[in-house]
Amino acid sequence: MRVAVVGGGIAGLAAGYRLQRSGAAPVIFEKGEGDRTGSQRVGGFIIDKGAYTIPETHSAFLSLIRELGLSDQLRETPGTSSTFVNGEEHRIKIGSPADFLRYKLLSFGNKTDLVRLYLHARTLGAHLNLHRPTPKTLELERETARDFLLRDYSEEILEKIAYPIFADLFLGVPEENSRAAFLATLPNLARFRIYTLACGMGMVTGKLRDRLEVKDHTPVLGVRKTGAASYRVETGGKYAGSWDVDKVVFAVPPPLVPGLVEGLPEPLARTLDEVRYSPSMVVALGQRRPFVEHSFINTFLRSQVPAIATVIQDQHKGEGRIPEGKGLAAAVLTRDASARWMDRPDAGAVEAVLRDMDSVWSGLSSEVTFSRVYRWPFGGVQLPPGTLARQLRMREQLDALDPNWAFAGDGLYRASMEVSVRTGLRAAERVLAGAETPEASAPAASPHPRRW
Numbered sequence: 001m002r003v004a005v006v007g008g009g010i011a012g013l014a015a016g017y018r019l020q021r022s023g024a025a026p027v028i029f030e031k032g033e034g035d036r037t038g039s040q041r042v043g044g045f046i047i048d049k050g051a052y053t054i055p056e057t058h059s060a061f062l063s064l065i066r067e068l069g070l071s072d073q074l075r076e077t078p079g080t081s082s083t084f085v086n087g088e089e090h091r092i093k094i095g096s097p098a099d100f101l102r103y104k105l106l107s108f109g110n111k112t113d114l115v116r117l118y119l120h121a122r123t124l125g126a127h128l129n130l131h132r133p134t135p136k137t138l139e140l141e142r143e144t145a146r147d148f149l150l151r152d153y154s155e156e157i158l159e160k161i162a163y164p165i166f167a168d169l170f171l172g173v174p175e176e177n178s179r180a181a182f183l184a185t186l187p188n189l190a191r192f193r194i195y196t197l198a199c200g201m202g203m204v205t206g207k208l209r210d211r212l213e214v215k216d217h218t219p220v221l222g223v224r225k226t227g228a229a230s231y232r233v234e235t236g237g238k239y240a241g242s243w244d245v246d247k248v249v250f251a252v253p254p255p256l257v258p259g260l261v262e263g264l265p266e267p268l269a270r271t272l273d274e275v276r277y278s279p280s281m282v283v284a285l286g287q288r289r290p291f292v293e294h295s296f297i298n299t300f301l302r303s304q305v306p307a308i309a310t311v312i313q314d315q316h317k318g319e320g321r322i323p324e325g326k327g328l329a330a331a332v333l334t335r336d337a338s339a340r341w342m343d344r345p346d347a348g349a350v351e352a353v354l355r356d357m358d359s360v361w362s363g364l365s366s367e368v369t370f371s372r373v374y375r376w377p378f379g380g381v382q383l384p385p386g387t388l389a390r391q392l393r394m395r396e397q398l399d400a401l402d403p404n405w406a407f408a409g410d411g412l413y414r415a416s417m418e419v420s421v422r423t424g425l426r427a428a429e430r431v432l433a434g435a436e437t438p439e440a441s442a443p444a445a446s447p448h449p450r451r452w
């Protein structure tokens with residue numbers, strides 16, 4: 001069975017891996033080297049270009065890491081998070097009630113509000129499973145997180161709690177995500193162990209690539225049906241040509257799908273196009289000396305630090321990533337700054353980041369020896385009001401489109417490597433289930449439970 005996988009991010013590679021293990025012959029077409037789960041080596045530094053953390057809740061992704069023999073590279077981070085206000089650092093260990101009680105970022109009233117919010121989220125239970133929205137979930141996603149918090153809570157909770165959460169976990173802002181999306185993040189904050197990979201996140205995709213046939217620099221230009229169960233994939237770039245296949249897995253952001261498939265039903269094309277991503281940029285900064293000791297994750301108020309959403313201190317990611325005596329930090333730009341600098345030369349973004357860094361850590365820019373800029377036009381899936389209902393419809397319509405096609409990637413649900421791996425594995429299972437070859441009709445049991 002010949003399967004074309006469109007897109008070589010973690011979703012497409014997970015699908016390819018699962019297909020190959022079941023005897024199929026997947027070929028993965030990748031437009032650039034653009035996946036958001038990559039790393040780059042610069043001298044002795046290992047830089048994560050996009051994704052950098054593996055929360056303990058990423059069970060399928062952690063299983064994949066184990067299967068690929070990378071368990072010994074997992075490192076538990078200190079899980080510390082600081083918010084800087086007027087230059088003052090407020091540090092907390094995520095999930096530590098004692099730290100929370102001592103936390104000076106919030107007034108007593110704000111802390112009470114936060115506990116109230118947390119309990120509210122806990123009582124909603126299964127209604128906050130964004131992957132299986134209930135009628136109650138859909139009701140909770142009728143308003144933005146911002147409107148909800150300003151109405152029922154306070155501007156402080158909006159700016160000091162919700163904004164950093166959306167900036168870090170969604171690469172977005174509370175104005176563009178729903179109340180349901182915000183509430184769904186809260187129960188996790190109390191039990192959050194965060195891991196990273198000492199060898200860099202890109203080792204996962206690197207190991208998968210080693211085992212698979214990946215055609216890099218080969219964009220898929222179109223996919224069309226040529227028979228009852230046969231398809232032609234047209235590619236450009238390095239391996240330009242026509243490829244006849246039996247099945248297709250699409251593992252690209254949904255808004256790109258209508259450009260690849262002619263004649264999609266109009267309502268489906270519109271729904272795919274409506275999946276919203278915020279653009280995201282990362283500026284990695286190598287430093288002459290180790291960075292002053294701060295938290296793993298550092299966030300800021302948007303009124304004070306306009307360009308940076310988060311600074312990740314790489315020394316907390318494990319040994320061997322930074323040459324002895326040097327420092328490395330990664331600044332994730334805010335949604336607005338990413339939009340502003342996405343199509344402009346690197347220098348502007350680096351300058352804006354250094355300006356913001358100096359406003360928090362005086363003189364830091366003079367310690368920087370090199371910078372690297374990574375651009376993600378499809379950075380993080382946003383969940384504004386109405387999205388969960390639309391995504392539900394979209395997934396049903398995609399399932400009904402063609403039994404030999406399957407779809408994967410974070411845009412089906414929300415931005416996370418876990419979602420991409422799960423949807424990749426599930427896409428592979430779908431095309432295998434419809435296959436007529438003996439190997440494929442009896443696929444090996446998946447080591448990954450099908451559970452969200």
Ligand SMILES: Cc1cc2nc3c(=O)[nH]c(=O)nc-3n(C[C@H](O)[C@H](O)[C@H](O)COP(=O)(O)OP(=O)(O)OC[C@H]3O[C@@H](n4cnc5c(N)ncnc54)[C@H](O)[C@@H]3O)c2cc1C
Nearest residue numbers: 007009010011031034035036051052053220409410416417
């Ligand atoms: C800055 C940043 C930080 C993040 N941090 C985390 C984190 O800490 N933890 C976490 O779990 N998640 C994180 N994420 C989200 C996570 O990176 C993504 O959800 C996940 O990597 C998406 O994988 P994917 O395979 O679905 O999509 P992608 O990685 O976007 O892969 C899609 C691929 O398709 C290719 N493509 C597009 N069009 C075509 C075409 N026509 N033909 C061929 N190929 C094509 C693209 O080049 C791309 O490589 C982060 C994201 C960003 C941007």
